Amino acid sequence: xxxxWIIDGVRTPRGKGKPSGALxxxxxQELLGGLLTALxxxxxxxxxxxxxxxxxxxxxxxxxxxxxxxxxxxxxxPVTVPGLTINxxxxxxxxxxxxxxxxxxxGWQDLVVxxxxxxMSRHSYGQPLDANNPRLRxxxxxxxxxxxxxxxxxxxxxDRETVDAFAVRSQELAAQxxxxxxxxxxxxxxxxxxxxxxxxTDEHARPGTTVExxxxxxxxxxxxxxxxxxxxxxxxxxxxxxxxxxAAEIAHVHHAGNSSGVxxxxxxxxVASDEYARAHGLTPRxxxxxxxxxxxxPVIMLTAPGPAAELCLRKAGMTVADIDLWEIxxxxxAVPLKVIKDLAIDPDRVNVNGGAIAxxxxxGATGAMLFQTVIDELxxxxxxxxxxxxxxxxxxxxxxxxxxx
Numbered sequence: 001x002x003x004x005w006i007i008d009g010v011r012t013p014r015g016k017g018k019p020s021g022a023l024x025x026x027x028x029q030e031l032l033g034g035l036l037t038a039l040x041x042x043x044x045x046x047x048x049x050x051x052x053x054x055x056x057x058x059x060x061x062x063x064x065x066x067x068x069x070x071x072x073x074x075x076x077x078p079v080t081v082p083g084l085t086i087n088x089x090x091x092x093x094x095x096x097x098x099x100x101x102x103x104x105x106x107g108w109q110d111l112v113v114x115x116x117x118x119x120m121s122r123h124s125y126g127q128p129l130d131a132n133n134p135r136l137r138x139x140x141x142x143x144x145x146x147x148x149x150x151x152x153x154x155x156x157x158x159d160r161e162t163v164d165a166f167a168v169r170s171q172e173l174a175a176q177x178x179x180x181x182x183x184x185x186x187x188x189x190x191x192x193x194x195x196x197x198x199x200x201t202d203e204h205a206r207p208g209t210t211v212e213x214x215x216x217x218x219x220x221x222x223x224x225x226x227x228x229x230x231x232x233x234x235x236x237x238x239x240x241x242x243x244x245x246x247a248a249e250i251a252h253v254h255h256a257g258n259s260s261g262v263x264x265x266x267x268x269x270x271v272a273s274d275e276y277a278r279a280h281g282l283t284p285r286x287x288x289x290x291x292x293x294x295x296x297x298p299v300i301m302l303t304a305p306g307p308a309a310e311l312c313l314r315k316a317g318m319t320v321a322d323i324d325l326w327e328i329x330x331x332x333x334a335v336p337l338k339v340i341k342d343l344a345i346d347p348d349r350v351n352v353n354g355g356a357i358a359x360x361x362x363x364g365a366t367g368a369m370l371f372q373t374v375i376d377e378l379x380x381x382x383x384x385x386x387x388x389x390x391x392x393x394x395x396x397x398x399x400x401x402x403x404x405x
Contacts (some may be wrong), residue, residue: 055092174354
């Protein structure tokens with residue numbers, strides 16, 4: 001039976017997603033193309049690549065027109081190498097790796113490079129999910145993700161101190177990981193055209209953050225949640241209460257300090273069949289064990305990671321206890337807190353090097369970054385198995401189990 005192996009993975013540092021960020025001046029095609037070049041320099045034979053599959057959440061402006069193909073051309077790879085760009089919102093890069101594994105496991109492909117890219121500082125933040133479709137909007141009164149996160153916190157009883165404490169944990173663990181160069185194997189510095197290093201380490205983290213310092217930040221979604229939004233005079237909070245009457249008053253507890261950071265970045269992972277790897281003397285780092293996607297109610301939107309992880313475990317014939325390390329994307333603090341609570345996960349196994357609250361979340365690239373983080377850490381700790389899961393827009397989630405080889 002064929003296996004899908006992860007051979008290598010590279011990523012850019014995460015740059016602050018604003019015009020003053022170190023990566024703002026770099027076109028996203030160049031961010032991703034630079035990683036493909038780096039993989040070639042590490043020994044990947046680009047001529048053998050069956051496809052380049054990349055996630056992206058924008059698909060417009062600088063990210064438009066199949067950026068996976070554009071990046072391969074930017075890297076100077078053979079014109080025979082195609083590219084496919086996919087969109088599962090925040091789960092784009094994870095879905096890209098899962099898609100690569102599907103191609104390999106089916107026998108249709110032997111070598112695929114998968115990942116994603118997002119320059120948040122260049123985002124247009126285009127159309128909402130309903131794309132102004134009144135029928136879908138009436139069926140599901142979709143609210144911004146931050147308000148969905150506040151709805152989760154309300155229903156689960158996560159107060160402001162709880163979500164802030166989780167954010168501080170993320171910052172502390174990320175600071176320690178950066179100090180100990182735990183991300184060094186995966187990070188490729190981003191350089192200007194003349195070779196000048198623009199960024200070589202993640203620049204979003206805020207070491208020294210405390211619960212006290214976060215307590216002074218205003219809730220980001222309280223004002224937008226109470227403002228009338230439709231011709232019936234309903235606010236986003238009203239829409240939440242219509243779907244979840246038990247919520248009563250929405251507790252707006254999320255803010256910039258306990259939500260994922262807005263950053264620029266890209267990531268790429270080499271997925272190969274075991275047959276190809278053996279024939280070409282490639283040393284595998286991990287095996288893709290199982291994968292799953294799940295949908296959930298789209299008003300609350302961010303609750304699918306738990307069910308996706310459970311389905312992924314069932315497919316692998318595994319339980320929560322079989323997973324050594326978890327990467328649960330920190331879109332908002334309430335998201336991993338709910339997964340930890342619902343699946344009774346040991347918190348000490350979750351996001352042990354911090355997460356997107358501290359490091360940032362470059363939408364279409366994050367999933368591939370999480371694979372690299374968990375594999376690096378499994379190797380560092382001499383552990384075996386990791387599970388990556390992410391919430392995405394539209395009330396979905398991706399989940400994948402990897403086993404260290």
